[in-house]
Amino acid sequence: MTVTEAPAGDALAPEPSFTREEGRWTHQWKELYEEVITSGLCTGCSACVIACPHDVIGYEHKEGGYKPFHIEDELGPGDCTHGQKGCTSCTRACPRFRDWEPTADEHLFARVRETEEIHGIAEQVLLVRAADDHVHETGQDGGLVSAILIWLLDEGYIDGALVSGLEGDGSSWRAKPMVATNKDEVLATAGSRYTYSANWLAYDEAREKGLENLALVGMGCQTSAAPVMWARKIGKVGKPVKFNIGLLCSKTFDDRIFDELFDAKYGIKRETIKKMNIKGVFQIWTHDGEYHEVPLKECHAWTREGCNHCPDFAAEHADISTGGIGKFNDYTLTVVRTELGREVMTRMAKAGVIEVKPAEEDPAAIVLMDRLSRVSRNRWPEQAIGFPKLMPPPPPKKKKAAAPAAEAGPKPEAAAKAEGAEPAKADAELKPASPPAEPPTA
Secondary structure, eight states: OOOOOOOSSSOOOOOOBOOOOOSSOOOOHHHHIIIIITTTOOOOOOHHHHHOTTOOEEEOOSTTOOOEEEOOOTTOTTOOHHHHTTOOHHHHHOTTSSSHHHHHHHHHHSSOOOTTOTTOOOSEEEEEEESSHHHHHHSSTTOHHHHHHHHHHHTTSOSEEEEEEESTTSTTOOEEEEEEOSHHHHHHTOSOOSBOOOGGGGHHHHHHTTOOSEEEEEEHHHHTHHHHHHHTTOOSSSTTEEEEEEEOOSOOBOTTHIIIIIIHHHOOOGGGEEEEEESSEEEEEETTSOEEEEEHHHHGGGBOGGGTTOOOSSOTTSSEEEEOOSSOTTSEEEEEOSHHHHHHHHHHHHTTSEEEEEGGGSHHHHHHHHHHHHHHHTTSOTTSBSGGGOOOOOOOOOOOOOOOOGGGOOOHHHHHHHHTSOOOOTGGGGSOSSOOSSOOOO
């Protein structure tokens, strides 16, 4: 149990709760609304929406929204007539309700996460890239997610994937949940948007198409839903998800960032954007060959509300978690978590579909993953059940070197350069040494 700092004033911080759910599950929308939807814990993953057997939970998949809401008027937004009669599907599906973290851990790994496992339970950490040049260049960073989905489809593990794409011809840069069933559709949805797409919302479309075996691609808030559904015995909803790919994620941005920051301040219009990435700065390439950098600190004001308390940077409940952090722009840092994840990665490597290097070749990437995992876990509020905040004490800060003697001081021009240097930050370690002239191979 960790000791927390006292908040402002004389009141002590609440003691962390580690209560596990026992007995008959009776929680319904009323508890979900009070404890998750309106408390700041809701990430907008939409699992409750697709799990509702009565279709009384709606969802605003648009800027300023990304939240579920109750459709029926009879009891108001905070209660449900079906819940009053015993329906509990929404709370069973929610990956932020009560003891969600140890529940998912036990389902996937038959044990709970140890305090020291700050980026979640893992079998191994690797650096991976797609071997196929076209897949590699079309995807993001190492193109791994696209390579996995294509291979899973070809090998019959899945017949479809819940992914994110872009509306229309893509020029609006509005993310949209979609279903991919073949290589062309996978590659058409490749790349990162950094705004939110509740990919679970494509579930109904997949079922209407008769798809029985699905992969889910999403951030930790989405990939935790499937094992939580299984463990809480929600029924058939989560069972079609046969493979879970998690994306490392510090936060996503509200869609308004395009007009209110990129266009208003930098003159970068949505329809001119070709590709985006984040490497210490927000990198934007446009169709005319121009490259732009937007400081991340300027983007924070557009952080999506659902990200403010999310504790899961490393997508800890996926079969494979992956993201483009570290010094290799053309490789993807990959955390293999489950036996199925290891099986898939091993078979893909033997087939020559992926190229693999040990993560030890970029130890700073693992350090950074742990650091960003700690930052995310610290977001989890004190009043919520405390499991996500369990982590070891932070490493000791490095002592500052003693100031050199005056006679041995740096030359004036060197001192001036040092004084103007930007302070080191976790995100800054990802910034490329020089801006790339075109989108990096992904």
